[in-house]
Amino acid sequence: MSGAAYWLPVIWTVILAAAILIYVILDGFDLGIGMLFAVERDRGRRDVMVNTVAPVWDGNETWMILGGATLYGVFPGAYSTLLPALYLPILLMVLALIFRGVAFEFRIMTRDSGRSALWDLAFFGGSAIAAFCQGAILGGIIQGVSVTKGAFNGGPLDWLTPFSILCGLSVMCGYALLGACWLVWRTTGVLEASCRFWARRLAIGLFLGIIAVSLWTPMLHEPYLVRWTDWPNIVFVAPVPLLVMLLGFLFVRGLQREHPVTPFLCALGWFFLCFTGLGISIFPYMVPPSLTLWDVSSPPSSQAFQLVGTAILLPIILTYTIYSYRVFRGKVTEADAYH
């Protein structure tokens, strides 16, 4: 394989992974906030929760569209096998995100017609289902997709297994934790205290989920197991579980001492580590267990053209995204009625 044909897909895999991780973190706390509607019934406090993300959720969701578009342009072979294989969970996720997305506006705008409670339910349900589906999609990819001659050839429910359901529930738990930690950071009073309470419980749930998924994943395919147990790989991968434990310690201490940002940063750290661990397991497969990133990538001319734009545009995007977060920084209270 020539230089460009080998390295371009590798570079793109890193960019794609970064885009997905940024999406997971940013929309993760959005969706988590939606799920926390289940334990927060007060309308004023619900408004505060929504107002902490109302100015930024659009940008958060755009990372997901970037992920889809990158897959489409750079790894069309993965896009055209994974999406039909995961047709139903993707459909369900998209429909859930539709409800979640419009509920931002509709729950306020329908307040004088009495349908507001329904849109609150849509906000909660959309967030919960989207989170579950994202986990199930992830699980479906990890456990493998049946492919012949570069096209999906399995059935519509292949993705639905105990493993993918476990992944779905773990991601729900993780997103809710991100949401709770975000609210600890961005709100005050009763809401802040209640989120601190829930953050602790959700962290335990996520922790159990991480352990279960980590033990289960290497059992799915031989190469996964080898990656984690072979010498000298073990030297490089051993820090992952150790760092997970260290973050757990910092998280508990941060909650006890009422640090505003520490719990959120620890939760982000967990997501980063899990994502890295996942990458270690499945690399170099883009469609496990058969198609590698080189098998599914587009011609080098496509990848190179897109890389030039990405190298210039991504730093600019990150800059103004950070600027927009800075404009809306600080604690949000019930006095800040954004609508």
Next chain:
Amino acid sequence: MVSAASALLLARFQFAFTVGVHIVFPAFSIGLAAYLAVLEGLWLKTDKQVYLDLYRYWIKIFSVVFGMGVVSGLVMSYEFGTNWSVFSQKAGPITGVLLSYEVMTAFFLEAGFLGVMLFGMNKVGRGLHFAATCCVSVGTLISMTWILASNSWMQTPAGYSIDPATGRFMPESWLAIIFNPSFPYRLVHMGMAAFLSVAFIIGGTAAWHMMRDKRKGQPISQPVKVMFSMAMWMATIVAPLQILAGDAHGLNTLKHQPVKIAALEGDWETESRAPEILFGIPNMKTEHTDYAIKLPFAGSLILTHSLDGKVPGMKDFPADQRPPSPIIFFTFRIMIALGMLMAATGFLSLYMRWRGRLFTSPLLHRMALVMAPSGFLALLCGWVTTEVGRQPWTVYGLLRTADSVSPIMLPSMAISMTAFVVVYVIVFGTGIGILLRMLSRQPEEGEHDLSEQGTASVLGTRSHPETVLSSPDHGAR
């Protein structure tokens, strides 16, 4: 075989349905964002309250429209992969890259500055806020540019080669791909369509408020007058330009996709001195247009700008390469008729303006109200004409629609089709209801900002002024 054919049919229905719903919202956003940028610019320049009032009134509409555009667009970015996997596998190296550029140059720009635009009036300076509005507006235009580059490439492909082993499209020249032969025509035509659609919504809203005020014996408020006048200027100037652009686009299509022209004209035989068929029912089986009412020579004159120009007929092309004429014959004519009526409304408003009766003519107001949805209807009809006219191809002349669809997945597609219809009816039905209620409230003098008003006032009853008053630290953070 049966299930493959049904899966294809369902995939096509689903795409037509989801894209048909989606297209309205970006067009609305393109026009409205530009209008908002103009309003804010005028406010900064003249310091007149009326522009700020209008800005704050329309930005609430914008926030709802934009939200619906985002979620309906999300569907599109995954639908290529789920339903049209062979197309995305083969054309992804080109269309996928263009879509990625759209996301990076447009979506992020819009989404990044939308928050500042909607909620940041009290958090950043006036200049920065205006810059945010402009970024959002420019973002909507950039987005349209990439989408039309991609769509035009599917209509008039250029700058590619085909990999003999895999059948994939390989990019050879990105400049040729982006600036493909039909791209400039589509871009101009679609851009003006978006501006006109929004102008007629704004004009229709203003007309409705003027008629209601008149019935109640109230004077017409300044914001309503200003928005009506601006909308009518837009109609006066842009509607005739749009007719010229449409004509140029037609000549371009005749050159590159002659069978599309034949099908939308209902012409079967190639003729010079061809008549224009004003009405008729094209019959694909008998290869004849029944009940045709013809205008002599007009076909040649319109399509070739000469009386004896040669106009193609569908019989010149094999039966399996002809688009379904009956659909686009009618959508094309509806679009043309609406375009003419829009131009007529513009001229009528110019006449009334000259007579000093812009705000008093019941005829003009009634016409503006009836024409309110005409821009969007014309846009949808135009879109159907061009997309159905491309059939039976996804990439014109190269990749058939029947060969583009995902491997047989009838149950999944049936479930998703049903789900989309149900969800869209609930979500976009509610959304349109909310928009109509918002529009039924007049823009007020001293209109509240999105970030500082009580919630209910968005819909009319201003019931929470105390929320604003009780937040002394507002805007201080």
